Amino acid sequence: MQELWLDHNQLQHIPPEIGQLKKLSCLDISENRLEDLPEEIGGLVALTDLHLSQNVIESLPNGIGNLTKLTILKVDQNRLSMLNGNIGNCDHLQELILTENFLCELPVAIGNLVKLNNLNLDRNNLHKLPSEIGK
Secondary structure, three states, X not given: OOEEEOOOOOOOOXXXXXXXXXXXXXXXXXXXXXXXXXXXXXXXXXXXXXXXXOOOOOOOOHHHHHOOOOOEEEOOOOOOOOOOHHHHHOOOOOEEXXXXXXXXXXXXXXXXXXXXXXXXXXXXXXXXXXXXXXX
């Protein structure tokens, strides 16, 4: 399987077995009631597009850093209060959408995302930006 579209459902959790889909390139779980992601999400090593918009996710697991082929990550309209620093390992990210969360600050690892051409942070609670964002 290369694409999995689960948007517009009532899902609260994704089973850990999702990590076994090694060839998955696109995963859309937006517009659900998703509370979290399993650590095993890091097993999706071929993933390029991850859409998590309009859920109730409060944090991203450490496994997010294993998604090194990820080019698009949309986590807008969730409940993120902090962005996992492992996001800095996703060095192919071109688009990172974090609109409408509860972010107060960004990890310094945001500076590792040198291929980023679209970073949306509007409607958060940011107090400052790390100097590394200039990279």
